[in-house]
Amino acid sequence: MNQSVNQPFIPIEANLEAGKDYFWCACGRSAAQPFCDGSHKNTKFLPKKFTVTETKKYWLCTCKQTKNAPFCDGTHRNL
Numbered sequence: 001m002n003q004s005v006n007q008p009f010i011p012i013e014a015n016l017e018a019g020k021d022y023f024w025c026a027c028g029r030s031a032a033q034p035f036c037d038g039s040h041k042n043t044k045f046l047p048k049k050f051t052v053t054e055t056k057k058y059w060l061c062t063c064k065q066t067k068n069a070p071f072c073d074g075t076h077r078n079l
Contacts, residue, residue: 009079011059011072018055023047024070034060034070 012034016022022035026048029039036047048069052058061069063076 009063009076011076012062014058014060016052016055016058018053019051021049021051022070023049024060026064026069028062028064034062 014034024034024047025032025036025040027040027043027045029043030037031039040046050070059072061072061076063079065075065079066073067075
């Protein structure tokens, strides 16, 4: 499977800690959305590793179409 699986088109609010590594699901298959659980195996997708510089709430993309991965940029409103 080489096609992204789209989840419901709503961002997920996540409390993220500064300096900690996170892995955002790029395939849409993870049961731990918006984070990777390894479900991308045997696809062309890889999770996106990211770190934030400030501990706070962030809105993470679930439609997988954002141009600012892993953060929601509102693209889901046009899908």
